[in-house]
Amino acid sequence: MNKRSGWALPYFIFLVLFVVLPLLLIVMYALQDGSGHFTLANLGKFFSDRDSLSTFALSIEVAIENTVLCILIGYPAAYILADKRLNRSAVTVVLFILPMWINALMRTLATAELFTMAGVQLGKGTLLFGMCYDYLPFMIYPIYNQLNKMDKSYAEAAQDLGATPAEVFRKVTLPLSMPGVWSGVMMVFMPTVSTFAISEFLTNNKIKLFGTIIQENINNSMWNYGAALSLVMLVIIAITTVLQREEADES
Amino acid sequence: MTPKNPIINIEGLSQFYGDKQVLHDINLYVRKGEFITLLGPSGCGKTTLLRLIAGFLQPTQGRILLDGNDISDVPPYRRPLNTVFQRYALFPHLDVYDNVAFGLKLQKVPEAEIEKRVKKVLKLVSMSDYEDRDVNSLSGGQQQRVAIARALINQPRVLLLDEPLAALDLKMRKDMQIELKEMHKKLGITFIYVTHDQEEALTLSDTIVVMNEGRIQQIGTPIDIYNEPVNAFVADFIGDSNILNGKMFRDRRVAFIKHEFDCVDEGFGENVSVDVVVRPEDIYFTTDPAKCQFTAKVNSCIFKGVHYEMWVDTDTGYELMIQDYDPYPVGSEVMLYIDPDDIQVMKKERRLNSFDARVVAEGRVSFLDTEFECNTEGFAEGDAVRAEVRFDKVDLLDHEEGAALTGNIVAILYKGDHYHLTVKTEDGDHIWVDTNDIWDKGDFVGIRILPEDIKLSIVVSADE
Numbered sequence: 001m002n003k004r005s006g007w008a009l010p011y012f013i014f015l016v017l018f019v020v021l022p023l024l025l026i027v028m029y030a031l032q033d034g035s036g037h038f039t040l041a042n043l044g045k046f047f048s049d050r051d052s053l054s055t056f057a058l059s060i061e062v063a064i065e066n067t068v069l070c071i072l073i074g075y076p077a078a079y080i081l082a083d084k085r086l087n088r089s090a091v092t093v094v095l096f097i098l099p100m101w102i103n104a105l106m107r108t109l110a111t112a113e114l115f116t117m118a119g120v121q122l123g124k125g126t127l128l129f130g131m132c133y134d135y136l137p138f139m140i141y142p143i144y145n146q147l148n149k150m151d152k153s154y155a156e157a158a159q160d161l162g163a164t165p166a167e168v169f170r171k172v173t174l175p176l177s178m179p180g181v182w183s184g185v186m187m188v189f190m191p192t193v194s195t196f197a198i199s200e201f202l203t204n205n206k207i208k209l210f211g212t213i214i215q216e217n218i219n220n221s222m223w224n225y226g227a228a229l230s231l232v233m234l235v236i237i238a239i240t241t242v243l244q245r246e247e248a249d250e251s
Numbered sequence: 252m253t254p255k256n257p258i259i260n261i262e263g264l265s266q267f268y269g270d271k272q273v274l275h276d277i278n279l280y281v282r283k284g285e286f287i288t289l290l291g292p293s294g295c296g297k298t299t300l301l302r303l304i305a306g307f308l309q310p311t312q313g314r315i316l317l318d319g320n321d322i323s324d325v326p327p328y329r330r331p332l333n334t335v336f337q338r339y340a341l342f343p344h345l346d347v348y349d350n351v352a353f354g355l356k357l358q359k360v361p362e363a364e365i366e367k368r369v370k371k372v373l374k375l376v377s378m379s380d381y382e383d384r385d386v387n388s389l390s391g392g393q394q395q396r397v398a399i400a401r402a403l404i405n406q407p408r409v410l411l412l413d414e415p416l417a418a419l420d421l422k423m424r425k426d427m428q429i430e431l432k433e434m435h436k437k438l439g440i441t442f443i444y445v446t447h448d449q450e451e452a453l454t455l456s457d458t459i460v461v462m463n464e465g466r467i468q469q470i471g472t473p474i475d476i477y478n479e480p481v482n483a484f485v486a487d488f489i490g491d492s493n494i495l496n497g498k499m500f501r502d503r504r505v506a507f508i509k510h511e512f513d514c515v516d517e518g519f520g521e522n523v524s525v526d527v528v529v530r531p532e533d534i535y536f537t538t539d540p541a542k543c544q545f546t547a548k549v550n551s552c553i554f555k556g557v558h559y560e561m562w563v564d565t566d567t568g569y570e571l572m573i574q575d576y577d578p579y580p581v582g583s584e585v586m587l588y589i590d591p592d593d594i595q596v597m598k599k600e601r602r603l604n605s606f607d608a609r610v611v612a613e614g615r616v617s618f619l620d621t622e623f624e625c626n627t628e629g630f631a632e633g634d635a636v637r638a639e640v641r642f643d644k645v646d647l648l649d650h651e652e653g654a655a656l657t658g659n660i661v662a663i664l665y666k667g668d669h670y671h672l673t674v675k676t677e678d679g680d681h682i683w684v685d686t687n688d689i690w691d692k693g694d695f696v697g698i699r700i701l702p703e704d705i706k707l708s709i710v711v712s713a714d715e
Contacts, residue, residue, distance in 0.1 A: 153340035156307055159327045160334045161354035161405060171353075175344045 026234070029227035042228035052213065056232070059210035062124075063192040066131040067139075070188045071181065073132065074139035078180075081140070082147035093144065100137045105197055107134060112201040122204050130202040131192055138187035146180025147173070182247050190237050256319075258283040258409060258441050259304065264313035266299055266465075271679070273299050274465045277313070281409070281443060282458075286435050288444045290452040291462035292488070297445045298413060300462075304443065305411050306330050317408065333402035334411040338418065339394045341386040347373070347397050348382040354405040372400045375434065392423045399434070409441040416451065428454055449489045453477065461485050482597055483671075486528040487664055493534075493571050495667045497527035497596065505596055508667060509567035510545045512589060516596035526597045531560070531574040533593035536585055543586035547571070549579045563587070569667035604645065604682055608638035608707070616707065619680050621655050625705035636707045642671065642685035644704035647696045654697025658682065660690050674698065 033039045046052050080086045081093050099107065111130050115122060150173070158172045159165075196211035205212075210233065217226035257280035266274035274296045281287050289297040302308045304315060306327030314323045322330055333354075341350050348369055349356075355365045373379050376396040386394060395415060402410055415431075416424045432455055435442050446452055452459050453473040461468040461476060461484075469481045480486035483494050497507035502517040507527045519525060537543055547563035550570070559578040563571050563585065579585055608618035610630045615622050618638050630636055648654050662673035672684045674696060682698060690696070 151338070151340065153336050153338065154342060156327070157334070157336055157340040157342070157401075158353070159307075160305060160332075161401065162328050162357045163353075164328055167357060171357075172342060176342075 023234075026227045026230050029224050030231040031228075032224055034224060042225050043231070045225060046228055046232060052229070055208050055213055056210050058207070059193050060236075062127065062131070062207075062209060063189050066128060066135065066192045067185055067189045069128060069132045070136055070139040071184070074136055074184065075143055075181070077136075078140045078143035078147055081144050082150075096140055096144075097137055099133075104134050108198050108201050115202070122202060122206065124203070124207060126202045127199055127207055130198045131195070134198060135188040135192060138191075139184040142183040142187065143177060143180040146177045150176055178247075182244050186240070186244050190240060193236065194233055256283065257281055257316075258285075258318060259443075260316040260319075261300075261304075262314050262316070264300075264303065264310050264315065266296070266303065266308065267311045272465060274303075277467060279460060279467065279470070281441060284439050284441055285457050286432075286442045286444065286455060287458045287460065288446060288452040288456040289460050289462060290446060290449060290488075291468075292447055294464075295462040296465040297447075297462050301334075301411055301413055301443065301445045304409075305332060305334050331405075331408040332411055333405050333407040334413065335395075335398050335402050335415045337413045337415070339398040341394055341397055341401070343387055345386070346382070347378065347384050347386060347389070350386060350397055351401045351404055353401060358405075368404055369400075372404045375403070375437075376400045376430075391418050392427065395419065395427065399431075403434075403438070403440075407440065409443060412442060412444045414446055415444075417446075417448075424451070431455060453489070461488065463488075479595055480528060480597065482600055483526045483528070483664055484600075484662075486526075486595070486597070491531050491572060491574070493529045493531060493667060494664055495527045495529070495569070497525045499523045499525050499596060503591070505594065508545065508565050508569040508571070510565075512544065512594055513591040514594040514596055515591050516594070519596065519598070524599050524602060526599050528595040528597065529571075529589055529593060531572040532558070533589060534571060534573045535588055535590075536573075536575060536577075536579065537588055538586065540586065542588050544588040546584060546586055549581050549583050549585060552578050552581055554578070570665075571667060601683060604640040604642065606638045606640075607710070608636050610634045610636060610707075614702075616705065619656060619676060619682075620678060623655060623700055623705055624702040625707065626702065627707065630707060635710050637710050639706045639708065640700055640704055642683050643669075644700065645674075645682060645684040646699040646701070647672070647674070647684055647686060647688065647690065648699055649694075649696065651697050654699050656682075656698040658696060658698060660692055660694045660696060663690065663692055 030042055031038055031040070033041060077096065081096065087093075108130055111133060112122070112126075115126050120126060154172050154176060155168050158168045163171060193209075194211040194214075196209060196215045199205070199207050199209045199212055210229070214226050214229045214233070217223075217229065259279075259281040261277055261279040264274055264277040265272065277300060289300060291297045299308065303310055306322070306325060310323055314321050316322065317330070317332075342353065345353070351369045351372060352365050355368060360368075369382070370379070373382065376399055378393065378396045378400065381389070381393065381397070386397060389397065395418075398415070412431075416427050419427060428451060431442075444452075444455060453476075456473055458470065459473055459476050460470050463484050469476055469485050471479075476485065476489055480489060480492075486492045486494055495507045497505050499505050499516070499519040499521070500511070501521050502519075503514055505512055505514045505516070505525065505527060545565055545567070547565045550562045550564050552559055552561045555574070558574045558576055561573045561575065561579060563573060565571060565587075573587075606618035608616045610627050610632055611617045611622060612632055614624055614627055616625055616627060616636065616638055617623070623638075625638075651657055656676050658674040658676040660672050661675045664671040664673075666685075669685050669687050670690070672686060672690060674682045674684055676682065676698070
């Protein structure tokens with residue numbers, strides 16, 4: 001055996017303690033009733049409970065809306081940042097990334113405060129605003145990175161072959177920047193599905209998301225049902241990851 | 252001089268990047284169907300010139316005419332020119348077929364015709380069976396062929412090639428050279444080719460444009476450029492050569508390496524300093540004392556495949572390179588001669604370092620933004636003067652202490668018994684230095700000039 005593989009030991013222990021073990025616990029709890037007997041009742045309860053299902057559907061809907069919103073705002077922003085003619089300084093890029101340095105909870109609380117002060121009715125609109133505000137940098141940065149490292153001779157070659165600037169964008173720049181968009185989608189979509197703090201503060205708990213009901217169940221010591229809900233979410237995350245991989249491989 | 256209908260005519264083109272001028276007043280025409288090569292070392296402006304023609308840059312001054320029409324303001328996508336890029340720039344998200352069809356699809360050519368033309372052009376570049384291949388799975392040479400096919404399918408008026416073979420290995424490069432030449436002959440399209448490889452330029456071109464530091468040095472056929480370089484730069488850049496200081500006594504009589512020779516050059520005047528170029532294959536060995544012009548001792552002899560390359564020390568203390576099919580043993584005394592035809596005499600580009608200067612105080616002048624001590628007798632403070640320093644009076648130091656200026660060595664020319672260096676200061680000014688010391692290109696040097704070596708003279712201004 002290679003001596004150096006010993007160096008991996010601390011990481012291995014870390015992985016077991018903080019990743020594998022918790023995951024196993026989630027699966028275990030999800031498949032047990034309160035007294036520790038094997039059961040599928042927890043999962044069955046989720047799939048037969050209309051409220052849970054509609055909350056789940058709403059979460060997915062909100063996550064999709066937020067992701068689309070982030071792409072619509074983030075892509076042009078990343079494009080402008082990556083264009084040397086439009087943006088000459090690295091400072092502007094930092095300014096866009098800067099909000100990430102402040103705790104998301106603080107930003108959300110401040111946003112909620114601002115809405116209250118301005119007399120804006122808290123609801124889905126404010127929820128989407130808050131989510132978009134929180135996750136936008138995660139969309140901008142991967143796209144910016146992708147555009148920035150793109151060889152500009154591709155765009156020149158397309159122009160040389162007769163493509164107008166609009167055609168250059170549609171046929172070359174956009175397809176070549178898709179890997180950046182996909183990793184942006186990953187970084188925005190999945191955390192939005194499981195978020196609960198933003199919906200709590202920015203809708204005054206009027207809108208409940210999937211993350212919220214998991215949190216409520218765990219808080220109320222309903223560990224088994226909470227674990228089952230978490231398991232459902234893990235499956236969703238796994239599916240999106242696989243889909244994203246396939247998309248990335250294609251482009 | 253300009254022919255009746257040049258396909259491309261470049262008039263008074265200058266290009267600046269910020270304050271830096273990268274092209275100086277370029278005038279050039281390209282005939283229809285010609286294979287023209289822009290040749291020069293990196294940073295000479297050849298790629299900038301190509302990008303200006305392609306339309307990726309706007310000229311700061313001057314204009315570019317295509318078939319007599321000014322295209323300086325026409326965007327690249329409306330110019331009937333296509334480019335083969337240095338690193339090919341094949342679209343990684345498209346396969347070979349879609350890469351090649353890219354231009355035609357933009358023009359909304361019917362699908363059936365696109366297919367016909369893609370097949371035809373892929374056949375031309377011998378890539379027929381590769382249509383569905385991913386471009387990243389192709390070798391460098393294959394990518395090169397696809398890039399050429401993609402540019403040719405639009406039937407451009409002129410094909411621009413930016414060092415297209417630079418990334419290929421030697422064998423592949425030689426093969427592609429032949430293929431490019433054949434393609435050019437077959438298609439009759441005008442080729443403008445950029446390279447820093449003189450051999451490639453000599454092999455491929457109908458016309459070579461030699462460039463250095465943003466200026467055209469010489470335009471001519473490969474044979475003209477090789478046999479009759481106009482200056483030491485061109486002689487040194489194209490092929491191997493012995494470049495020597497000489498003196499023209501009168502027409503057809505020149506002295507160099509402290510010997511006198513007959514030559515065929517005229518019109519330089521009498522007793523004029525010149526540069527002399529003798530190609531290493533043009534110095535002949537002889538056993539006939541009557542033919543012998545000078546003797547030398549063989550210093551080294553290396554087999555180079557076809558010929559032997561020998562360095563000899565002449566009886567007058569100069570080192571010359573000779574190429575011959577027969578080797579001569581190291582240490583042997585040999586008799587040598589040069590045919591008058593093979594001596595190329597060139598006007599000297601410069602004899603002295605000459606600077607615009609100003610007397611700043613008694614015993615001090617300023618030039619190149621630096622103050623120097625020197626004898627200012629006969630001049631008053633504030634006088635504009637010309638300061639001249641002989642090439643061999645500039646000292647180069649390998650450190651900054653005691654140096655008035657610093658710079659980098661940008662060019663080295665061996666002149667048989669000394670090196671002629673071009674030093675570029677940090678402000679971009681040039682100082683030329685003759686030295687016996689060995690330096691390398693790119694070396695950072697300190698420059699020192701002793702007070703007694705600076706000669707001042709009056710500047711005669713126009714209104715006086």
